[in-house]
Amino acid sequence: MSTTTHDAPVEDDVHHEEDTNYLNHESGIWSWLTTKDHKRIGVLYCISLAAVFFAAGVLALFMRAELSAPGETIMGNETYNQVFTMHGILMVFLFLVPSIPAILGNFVLPLQIGAKDVAFPKLNLASWYVYMAGAILTITALLTGGVDTGWTFYTPYSSTTGGGVLWMTAAIFVAGFASIFTGINFIVTVHKMRAPGMTWNRLPLFIWGLYATSIVQVLATPVIGITMMLLILEQTMQIGIFDPALGGDPVLFQHFFWFYSHPAVYIMILPAFGILSELIATFSRSRIFGYRAIALSSVAIAMLGFLVWGHHMFVSGQSAISSIVFSLITYLIGIPSGIKVFNWVATLYKGSIWLQTPMLYALSFLFLFTIGGFTGIMVGVLAVDVHLHDTYYVVAHFHYVMMGGSVVALLGGMHYWWPKITGRMYNETLAKIAAALVFVGFNLTFFPQLVLGSRGMPRRYANYADRFAGLHELSTYGSWVLGAGLFLILGYALWSLAYGEDAPANPWGATTLEWTNVAAIPDHHNFKRTPLVTRGPYDFHLADEVFGGGDGTALGDDVPRIPEPAPSAPTEENTAESASA
Amino acid sequence: MGDFWLPEAASTMAPEVDSLFNFVTVVSTILLVGVVAAMLWFIYRYRRQNPGERPAPVEESKLLEVSWIVIPTILVLLVFNWGFKSFITQKTIPPDAYEIRVQARQWSWSFEYPNGVTSDTMYVPANEPVKTTMTSSSVLHSFFVPAFRVKQDVLPNRYSSVWFEATKKGTFDVFCTEYCGLDHSEMDAAVKVVSRERFDQWLKQAATPKDIPLPRLGEQLYSQQGCQGCHSLDGSDMVGPTWKGLYGKTGHEMSDGSTVTADENYLRTSILQAGDKVVQGYQNVMPSYASLSEKEVAGLVAFIKEQSDKAPPQN
Numbered sequence: 001m002s003t004t005t006h007d008a009p010v011e012d013d014v015h016h017e018e019d020t021n022y023l024n025h026e027s028g029i030w031s032w033l034t035t036k037d038h039k040r041i042g043v044l045y046c047i048s049l050a051a052v053f054f055a056a057g058v059l060a061l062f063m064r065a066e067l068s069a070p071g072e073t074i075m076g077n078e079t080y081n082q083v084f085t086m087h088g089i090l091m092v093f094l095f096l097v098p099s100i101p102a103i104l105g106n107f108v109l110p111l112q113i114g115a116k117d118v119a120f121p122k123l124n125l126a127s128w129y130v131y132m133a134g135a136i137l138t139i140t141a142l143l144t145g146g147v148d149t150g151w152t153f154y155t156p157y158s159s160t161t162g163g164g165v166l167w168m169t170a171a172i173f174v175a176g177f178a179s180i181f182t183g184i185n186f187i188v189t190v191h192k193m194r195a196p197g198m199t200w201n202r203l204p205l206f207i208w209g210l211y212a213t214s215i216v217q218v219l220a221t222p223v224i225g226i227t228m229m230l231l232i233l234e235q236t237m238q239i240g241i242f243d244p245a246l247g248g249d250p251v252l253f254q255h256f257f258w259f260y261s262h263p264a265v266y267i268m269i270l271p272a273f274g275i276l277s278e279l280i281a282t283f284s285r286s287r288i289f290g291y292r293a294i295a296l297s298s299v300a301i302a303m304l305g306f307l308v309w310g311h312h313m314f315v316s317g318q319s320a321i322s323s324i325v326f327s328l329i330t331y332l333i334g335i336p337s338g339i340k341v342f343n344w345v346a347t348l349y350k351g352s353i354w355l356q357t358p359m360l361y362a363l364s365f366l367f368l369f370t371i372g373g374f375t376g377i378m379v380g381v382l383a384v385d386v387h388l389h390d391t392y393y394v395v396a397h398f399h400y401v402m403m404g405g406s407v408v409a410l411l412g413g414m415h416y417w418w419p420k421i422t423g424r425m426y427n428e429t430l431a432k433i434a435a436a437l438v439f440v441g442f443n444l445t446f447f448p449q450l451v452l453g454s455r456g457m458p459r460r461y462a463n464y465a466d467r468f469a470g471l472h473e474l475s476t477y478g479s480w481v482l483g484a485g486l487f488l489i490l491g492y493a494l495w496s497l498a499y500g501e502d503a504p505a506n507p508w509g510a511t512t513l514e515w516t517n518v519a520a521i522p523d524h525h526n527f528k529r530t531p532l533v534t535r536g537p538y539d540f541h542l543a544d545e546v547f548g549g550g551d552g553t554a555l556g557d558d559v560p561r562i563p564e565p566a567p568s569a570p571t572e573e574n575t576a577e578s579a580s581a
Numbered sequence: 582m583g584d585f586w587l588p589e590a591a592s593t594m595a596p597e598v599d600s601l602f603n604f605v606t607v608v609s610t611i612l613l614v615g616v617v618a619a620m621l622w623f624i625y626r627y628r629r630q631n632p633g634e635r636p637a638p639v640e641e642s643k644l645l646e647v648s649w650i651v652i653p654t655i656l657v658l659l660v661f662n663w664g665f666k667s668f669i670t671q672k673t674i675p676p677d678a679y680e681i682r683v684q685a686r687q688w689s690w691s692f693e694y695p696n697g698v699t700s701d702t703m704y705v706p707a708n709e710p711v712k713t714t715m716t717s718s719s720v721l722h723s724f725f726v727p728a729f730r731v732k733q734d735v736l737p738n739r740y741s742s743v744w745f746e747a748t749k750k751g752t753f754d755v756f757c758t759e760y761c762g763l764d765h766s767e768m769d770a771a772v773k774v775v776s777r778e779r780f781d782q783w784l785k786q787a788a789t790p791k792d793i794p795l796p797r798l799g800e801q802l803y804s805q806q807g808c809q810g811c812h813s814l815d816g817s818d819m820v821g822p823t824w825k826g827l828y829g830k831t832g833h834e835m836s837d838g839s840t841v842t843a844d845e846n847y848l849r850t851s852i853l854q855a856g857d858k859v860v861q862g863y864q865n866v867m868p869s870y871a872s873l874s875e876k877e878v879a880g881l882v883a884f885i886k887e888q889s890d891k892a893p894p895q896n
Contacts, residue, residue, distance in 0.1 A: 077763050077764055077765075077766065077767075078763055081760075081762070081763065081765070148762070148763075149760075150760045152760075154721055154759070154760070156719070156720050156721070156737065157720040157721065157760070157761060157762060160719070160720065161762065244736075244737045244738035245737075249738065250721060250736060250737070250738070251736070284627070285629075285634065285635065285636060286636055286638065286639060287638050287639070289639065289641060290641060290646055293646060315723065315732050315733050315734050316734045317733075317734050317736055317739065317741050320668070320669075320672045323668070324665055324668070327661060327664065327665065327668075328661055331657040331658065331660075331661050334653075334657055335650065335653055335654055335657065338649070338653045339646075339649060339650060339653075341616060342616075342649040343646075345616055345619050345620050345623070346639075346645070348620065348623035348624065348627060349623055349627070349639060350627060350636055350637075350639050351623070351627050351636055352627060352629045352634035352635070352636050353623065353624050353627050353628050353629055354629045355624070355628070363620065363624070366616070366617075366620055367613075367617060367620075370612075370613055370616055370617075371613065374605075374609035374612070374613060375609075377605060377609070377657060377660065378602070378605050378606070378609070380661075380664075381601060381605060381660055381661070381663070381664035382661075382664040382665055382667070382668035383597065383598050383601060383663075383664045383665075383666075383667030383668045383670075383671055384598055384601055384602050384605070384664060385664075386598070386668070386671060386730065386731065386732050387598055387602075387727070387730040387731075387732065389732055389758070390723060390725075390732070390758040390759060391758065451585070451586060454586045454587055454602070455586070455587065455588045455727070456588045456725070456727025456728075456754070456756070458725065458756045458757070458758040458766075459758070459760075460760040460765060460766075461765065461766035462765075462766045463766040463767060464766065465754065465769075509632075539638070540635055540636075540638075541635055541637060541638055547633065547635055
């Protein structure tokens with residue numbers, strides 16, 4: 001790592017327009033494909049994941065169109081089965097699992113802790129290439145007959161159906177390594193590369209969320225890799241593991257699968273919790289209420305998350321005793337999530353609340369995730385889950401958590417960090433309209449599904465009884481509203497890239513390092529001088545470098561807030577830090 | 582409110598599950614309204630009125646934090662305990678339960694009674710505990726009767742069971758709720774709850790007499806064994822080829838490119854080992870019916886012959 005930037009004149013911080021930044025210091029496709037800059041890798045991931053989200057989202061619209069009326073509307077059973085399978089696989093394995101850590105984590109984590117990059121920049125780039133290899137294998141699976149097993153690959157169906165199943169399992173095996181690489185990188189970076197003064201108690205909560213996520217990624221992902229490998233071995237070498245025809249046990253597969261896939265839910269939601277803390281703090285300008293409770297509950301959830309997989313299997317044929325134990329532990333994990341919601345609401349108390357788009361997403365999250373949490377409590381109740389298992393109630397529940405939670409938080413985070421990533425502002429009015437469309441469309445799509453499920457509508461049905469028709473139709477209309485909102489976002493995001501106003505360095509008046517100590521578009525090396533951290537991440541009352549010394553009344557909303565140069569660490573420490581890193 | 586959320590309740594288990602469902606829904610709604618109301622009030626009350634505002638930090642309250650750890654913990658433990666007790670009831674099969682064997686296959690159900698009667702519709706006596714002993718011929722399925730609030734996966738390599746006591750006479754849906762391939766959404770059946778007298782009457786009537794003509798035996802098996810789920814008699818295309826005009830067909834094309842003549846031996850093989858000769862354009866999904874007796878196979882063949890007016894094939 002270079003230390004030459006320490007000598008850069010102070011003025012460079014102010015006159016950033018003339019400066020080079022991470023986007024323009026090198027140019028050409030090759031400079032992007034070989035970059036070891038965590039910010040550029042975040043952007044690469046952003047483009048890949050946007051393509052996956054787009055494809056999987058369009059599949060969802062097709063599914064809703066097919067389900068708009070009973071009987072066959074636009075596709076037959078075989079196509080429908082492939083469509084819902086690919087929607088699930090793409091959304092879970094290739095979008096939600098990497099999403100927040102790979103895009104925003106990569107971009108923001110080193111900036112927030114005052115580091116120049118992640119600990120292993122080459123491994124970070126390798127992660128993106130491994131992910132792309134997984135994506136290519138996924139396309140191969142589609143070309144070799146497609147996959148119609150559902151994203152869960154339950155045996156023995158997945159052993160017998162043929163088509164592209166082996167390619168798809170290979171894709172998940174490979175893409176898992178991308179996740180592991182990112183996890184290892186983040187854990188080491190958080191431990192070893194924090195700026196002077198950035199103690200664990202001063203870590204922004206987004207970092208705590210990413211840190212907890214990374215632990216789960218490193219510990220859980222190998223299990224899905226092994227499971228997929230066993231599936232492949234079983235089918236290519238006829239070794240009986242899961243297929244009863246070969247002497248295997250299909251319930252064993254479910255244990256292995258959920259041993260990863262339940263913790264994977266926390267891989268998806270923990271970083272979303274982190275984003276939410278950032279948004280709520282910045283847009284209410286107050287310290288997160290119960291900072292420690294939120295930070296430690298993330299780690300508690302990451303640990304307990306490994307002990308609840310059996311709650312997916314209450315009617316699978318596992319023993320009643322196992323079901324009872326898994327149900328009990330499931331409740332224990334519900335409590336830390338509840339604590340977070342209460343803490344975020346309490347953070348609003350006596351704050352100064354600014355309803356910009358990222359905050360609208362944060363508030364949507366509070367509503368949607370709370371419904372997701374309560375319906376989660378419902379499906380954790382043993383006797384009730386027997387009725388609700390594998391119905392639309394479960395479908396609606398996990399969409400409230402995964403989409404209403406993770407995706408809404410990701411959208412909030414993308415709007416929040418968009419100016420830092422692109423150097424451009426987005427259109428606030430259009431963004432607010434889109435946020436409203438997403439919120440209304442989401443509820444219109446998934447609330448009817450909760451009712452459908454409790455009334456007995458099974459999931460993964462291409463066709464259904466007439467009495468479910470009304471609510472299905474409503475849900476399809478909802479999907480159009482939701483789709484319109486998401487397409488609107490895509491539209492103004494592209495517009496902003498080309499024509500958006502230049503963003504100031506700190507448009508939200510935030511107090512974490514990526515806003516206070518980094519140029520509007522970050523420098524290739526992030527910081528001109530290693531920052532010295534002297535306060536907590538949300539100590540707005542101490543953040544004089546953002547608000548000026550007085551009460552800050554001179555700063556209007558429209559005035560770009562260019563931070564005062566923050567104190568930097570003594571030079572000896574800088575040198576020591578660079579040497580150790 | 583239960584009427585809005587939940588389907589008709591028709592078993593002894595249903596009211597218990599429903600009251601628990603309603604309890605969780607009501608408590609969740611109250612808490613959700615509380616959280617959202619607080620959120621909306623704070624947003625209004627503490628809206629930013631001056632861009633430079635820097636509110637003084639709020640002191641954390643230990644009491645508040647402890648209360649929102651302890652109260653939810655008490656609530657969820659209450660719910661867990663309630664759910665646990667009902668679950669034990671669901672899992673404890675009464676020793677005097679009437680047993681019905683359930684066979685699941687892609688994509689139909691068949692129900693077998695102690696006297697040997699098999700049926701594609703499940704008849705059960707009202708107000709008596711009934712136990713199912715279920716197994717699958719190939720992949721996983723799941724037996725779900727929404728009106729009874731029971732569900733249990735059906736596995737190929739072991740028996741699984743549910744029990745229920747129907748409290749209302751009528752016809753209710755059986756759904757398959759474990760994804761099982763192409764026609765998963767078509768894998769439904771009806772459960773008919775009738776009085777004990779009607780049930781006994783049906784059971785006696787449905788029992789196959791030993792001395793009926795072979796085609797009539799085949800006709801009964803056609804519906805009892807679930808053949809009608811995949812093979813039509815009117816020429817329409819379903820999961821499998823229609824039986825109309827099948828017998829006597831020459832140059833019948835197989836998926837491996839060979840052609841066969843649809844004679845008695847072909848029909849017999851296709852019933853016992855369907856995978857040996859798969860007709861061009863169809864999936865290899867039909868399970869083996871090797872459990873049928875020789876007479877039953879002969880009955881089915883005779884019935885299939887009746888569906889065709891072609892001349893018997895010449896060897």
